[in-house]
Amino acid sequence: MNQTVVVVGGGYGGSLVAKELDSEADVTLIDPREAFVNAAASLRALTRPHWAHNAFFPFATLLQRGRVIRDRAVSVDPKGVTLASGERVEADYLVLATGSSYPYPAKPRHASTSIAQQLDDLRETHKELAGAGRVLILGAGPVGLELAGEIKDVWPDKYVVVLDRADQLLPGFLPEVRNELRHRLDELGIDVRLGTALTALPTVEAGRAGRFAVTTDTGEQIVADIWFQAFGVEINTGYLADGSLSPLTEQNTIPVTERLNVQGYEHIYAIGDIVALPDPKMASYAMTHADIVVKNLRAQLAGDQPDAVHTATSERRILLPLGTRTGIGQLPTPDGVAAVTAETVYERKGADLFTARFASRFGRA
Numbered sequence: 001m002n003q004t005v006v007v008v009g010g011g012y013g014g015s016l017v018a019k020e021l022d023s024e025a026d027v028t029l030i031d032p033r034e035a036f037v038n039a040a041a042s043l044r045a046l047t048r049p050h051w052a053h054n055a056f057f058p059f060a061t062l063l064q065r066g067r068v069i070r071d072r073a074v075s076v077d078p079k080g081v082t083l084a085s086g087e088r089v090e091a092d093y094l095v096l097a098t099g100s101s102y103p104y105p106a107k108p109r110h111a112s113t114s115i116a117q118q119l120d121d122l123r124e125t126h127k128e129l130a131g132a133g134r135v136l137i138l139g140a141g142p143v144g145l146e147l148a149g150e151i152k153d154v155w156p157d158k159y160v161v162v163l164d165r166a167d168q169l170l171p172g173f174l175p176e177v178r179n180e181l182r183h184r185l186d187e188l189g190i191d192v193r194l195g196t197a198l199t200a201l202p203t204v205e206a207g208r209a210g211r212f213a214v215t216t217d218t219g220e221q222i223v224a225d226i227w228f229q230a231f232g233v234e235i236n237t238g239y240l241a242d243g244s245l246s247p248l249t250e251q252n253t254i255p256v257t258e259r260l261n262v263q264g265y266e267h268i269y270a271i272g273d274i275v276a277l278p279d280p281k282m283a284s285y286a287m288t289h290a291d292i293v294v295k296n297l298r299a300q301l302a303g304d305q306p307d308a309v310h311t312a313t314s315e316r317r318i319l320l321p322l323g324t325r326t327g328i329g330q331l332p333t334p335d336g337v338a339a340v341t342a343e344t345v346y347e348r349k350g351a352d353l354f355t356a357r358f359a360s361r362f363g364r365a
């Protein structure tokens, strides 16, 4: 009988592990969603509803042999997973890959939505956004800026203002990249105000149309017709808080070894945004972690010693499209990180926001 590998969470990392091991083990993937969500595409999915389906890939087409359980893990212990439904899933090997949540529309509004529901949400917000002349975005990190860029790409005449408490754009990235970013934002007419906080959040719900005024900490009033929250990542490890496995860090991440085992368990791995490593919380690292875990699990399934090791890095990389025509980025090279051109940002991300890569993973023609 095949050994069982249970993957909890089918995001960038988990769906890759499940797919790679499908032919070598009895794989079970657990996720409350109907589909993998390519978060990198979600902001364009908001501004271009006809394109929005590209952000979602049904789990039904991921595995040839394995099964997908549409449910949420509420507890994990060394023997397996307990689901919200009360069902128990025993496992020889476990991979925890539950990632993080982010305010809508960057990630889905609800934890367990269907594709149809998510497309409805996006269409509804699109309608509200289409009628808004003035847009306020709170948070000038990559998500807030990318959202501003996508909005300006579709509606160049809208007034878009982005506020952030921080004094610098993308702190920690190369100075020339940050300067270029400022230049491109100015060109697009996006009003970015740094070192600026609000005395209170807007009284209108985020993503809903309705004129409101907010006051900055310097006493200035900003009037807008809709706003979006672009801050507030939450690590999805609530199901580990009962201590059935290992204690979490203060950041709610889970400590792992260099082979990406949850500390103390050679048959349990964790990958992606939930791990306590210096790697930036990015899909690219979740997939790098997945590759390491696939190698180690392949060895264990074959009765060999797992020996793939992950070297964590705090090196900052980014591809930040500002709509379909422009963007900035920096990527690793053998000599350290270096700025890339807007053309590279377009080719590597801006053109299709990774749709082709996931179409191939999920067998979409």
Ligand SMILES: Cc1cc2nc3c(=O)[nH]c(=O)nc-3n(C[C@H](O)[C@H](O)[C@H](O)COP(=O)(O)OP(=O)(O)OC[C@H]3O[C@@H](n4cnc5c(N)ncnc54)[C@H](O)[C@@H]3O)c2cc1C
Pocket (backbone or CB within 6 Å): 008, 009, 010, 011, 012, 013, 014, 030, 031, 032, 033, 036, 037, 039, 040, 041, 042, 043, 071, 072, 073, 074, 097, 098, 099, 100, 101, 102, 106, 107, 111, 143, 236, 239, 271, 272, 273, 274, 281, 282, 283, 284, 285, 286, 319, 349
């Ligand atoms: C707008 C936006 C754009 C981005 N662009 C990029 C980019 O260009 N490049 C990049 O590298 N990164 C990008 N990121 C970051 C990237 O999305 C995250 O780093 C990535 O999603 C982390 O992947 P993951 O595999 O750890 O988990 P996730 O992709 O977050 O997936 C986690 C999965 O686990 C499921 N889950 C959660 N809780 C449970 C539970 N209790 N039981 C079962 N399943 C559960 C969820 O439903 C989800 O399907 C972007 C993020 C946003 C918001």
